[in-house]
Amino acid sequence: MADQRKCECGHTNPVGTVLCEFCGKPVEENGDRAFPSMRYEGMARRSQTHNKTLVDHVWNFFSSVKIAIILIVITLIAAAVGTIFPQQRYIPVPVSGESGVAAFYKDTYGMLGEIYYLLGFHKLYSSWWFVTLLVMIGMSLVICSLDRIVPLYKALSKPRVNPHLSFLKGQRLRGECEPGSDFAADETLAQAAAILKKKGYRIYREGSTLLGEKARFSRWGPYVNHIGLILFLLGVLLRGLPGMYLDEFIWVREGQTVAVPETPYYLKNVEYKTEYYREDEFPEQLDLENRLIPKNFQTDAVLYVNENADLPGAEPKLREVKSGSITVNNPFVYEDLYLYQASNQEMQLAALNFTLIDKQAGNKELGRVKLDLYEPEQEQVVAEGITVRVISYFPDFYMDESGQPATRTSQPNNPMFAVEVRSAQDGAAEKMIYVSGRIIPESEGGRYTLQIEMPDFTDITGLMVRKDKMLPLIYFGSFVVMVGLVMGFYWQHRRIWLHLEQGRLYLAGHTNKNWFGLKREAEFLVEQLALPMSLVLDSKSKNSAAENKTKEEEKPT
Amino acid sequence: MSLITISEWLLLLSFFLYVAATIVYVLAITGRRWANREPKEHEQRYGRAGFYLVVVGFLAQLGYVIARWIAGGHSPTSNMFEFMTFLSFCIILAFLIIYRIYRLTVLGVFVIPTGIIMLAYASVFPSKVTPLIPALKSYWLHIHVTTAALGEGILAVGFAAGLMYLVRTVPQERPSKSTAWLEIVLVVVLMLVGFILMVSTFANLDQKTVFQVPQFDSSGNVEKTLEVEYLLPAVVAPYQSTIITPGPMTPWFEAPAWMEGQDAARKLNTMLWSIISGLVLYGLFRLVLRKRLGAVLKPLLDDIEPDLLDEISYRAIAIGYPVFTLGALIFAMIWAAEAWGRFWGWDPKEVWALIVWLFYSAYLHLRLSRGWMGTRSAWMSVIGFVIILITLVVVNLVIAGLHSYAGV
């Protein structure tokens, strides 16, 4: 096989060329066979000329649109399968541990659920094979673009101004004037140039040929779009690297300041509130059956930076950096830290209140005792010479297996206190226990008791803590995708040739999309020039049959 | 008169105008062979009348959108009723755009009914203006939903033109696989119509059936009982339920045990009724017309070049695809990032938007590089819109049970 092929116009084409780079004549003598596809302007591409080494095979695999479509369809089907039952993270009831997850699918959805779980579909979107699919689409995007961009660039930057007659006759849209019709060639072409120019075409003239070309840039649309997709996927994959993405959750009581995990920041919840719609705010009378519709969930917060964050073991030294409110849909943003209003627990017990009573003095009230459930004071002075000391505290009290008091969690869901009341006057010390809303004295007939008062409540806000360093890249990629789509779909690359040869005038047109629009413009041109010419637009089905014959994936032997 | 009442009247008006427009469009095509008429002129005259009716209907619906927007204080896209209504609005808008380009009268015969069905489907859902819960209070939500709906509306025109291509090109002389599939598509459309008819009829009849449904815990003991109310006559009862208020008929059978959830059996019942009523409608048509539906519709399109229909379908998809990408994926991601701190979470609705997008991507690649035009491309445009409907209907009402707005 010759390495280079010489066309009759004198141009030498690289192997794999379908239409001569210079004049557009089909490179292979194909006799009766249909005119080859105009795709990629008939230029040679690497994927069709190399198939020896492993690299060639990998390259050819990923540059094939057929493979791309298969990858897209597999991804589509897999994505759909993942929605048959909820993904693990959307399980609607609390489950604990892997066995709990397994039991959920089995109990809720029966055998199908069990199979779903066993196949790993409950975590489909983070499974290795799904991620591999995405990576393969990414590789395919990179390689298919490289494979096509260079030849397409070469072809588009050198439009075939004076093509071979067979090129013109091979176009889907074409027409020719009967011979013998006499017209001044130069004048007609000059007129045509003026008309096409008005329609926004760029005009190229060479000898007795005229080429009008419009919106060439739209041919780059798909590639711009693919580059955008590559950037997007890159962002998604890099996000998986450590430090790129932070996902934490904090609960903060009103008045409390907590460390924001994995950052040098501290956050104070100044106030949390939920607002509800009032009846008179409804645009229309609604039958809500006494349900309330929330209007706003809001935390007013202050963010501090710990200036000693770099000194291990040092006391935190806080400096306020920003304050503001956090509501749903309006996160609190400081540099790359985002805090989202995600959850709340309202009217939670914050402190228990009691009045200390001296029974021997005729139930005399001695003073108030406050037991903070989060940071209980070890000892408080209630009255002159009388103190109350906390001996032990179990926020979420229960009796463990060995019969010892213990706490399940650090949340005060069921607080239990053991306290000791001491009197400095007589040195007496009396112990008592608070549990489940009752006071149990250590011994009957003691002198003191605690009378239960209204406890303090607090609102706790739940905030998501996020950092997403890849978000700008992901947005940028999306933006590029849109630019590419708009370029490629809302403009079409149109070319119209007028060519005089041996007294005949030929017209040919090509576009990558919207033949209807191109035909209309060509008809307008013919009409304006008053040419005795009728245009033909080949049926697509005929064309596509021809395209099936010259399959794109066909390799030269 | 309050703004909401005005908006309701405008919506009703637009509905009737669309119905009238469809009739005029059908007459424009079928009337060409009427005696002593110039066919071309007849089609033009009627076609223009149909177009004006659509424009006026569209303006009325625009009035509805604006009035309801002002009255509710937010874009009317916050529940199923509002969304489906808005989708029908977008389909009509897309029709106006595509019609401006191609000026094909018969497009109205297929696209306007698509819009009407969506509008009628919307009316099945509660139509009260509700205040926005905090999660929906974001201007990104409005931008996202309206753009996505517009994209879907344009893709719906691609569907209608694709369907027209199939009706035009599938040979009807003798039954074949193609005629069978085409009939199936038309039956599915009739099921949607049947569903709308059933629900809107029974909504006014007050023929409720109420069940008491036990809920079981994981070891099979009764945890609690719930009450479930059917609007439609009960064909299928919830698993192990008892009837409290009997309806117009006794259920034929019980839903299987694995159909959990308070509403699963009711949704199954509604689905069965849609299938039954769709089949009954189809049977009636066949009885009266004595022809396949495809054969009934075909003469409407005999004068049209199939290539033109192929072109329109493709063009609509080419216009709609970028809008859908922007609205349903990119704006959705920006909103999700603002609201939940993650731009993508693989929640079923997000996944289905991605599926629709991937499907149309496959369509474009197949068309561009595998030469899938004409019939195959038309089938894909039909399937694509079916996937959109699945996304809107099934995912909203069945899969994403938490977000279901519906009462039927």
Ligand code: HEM
């Ligand atoms: C999810 C992934 C993808 C999306 C959303 C996408 C999107 C698109 C779009 C919108 C077009 C323009 C189609 C038209 O103009 O009708 C296009 C064209 C194209 N795509 Fe993709 N694509 C994807 C993946 C791929 C992959 C993996 C390949 C690799 C082989 C590929 C190869 C091509 C080619 C060769 C074209 C034609 C370019 C031209 O006309 O010059 N695409 N793609």
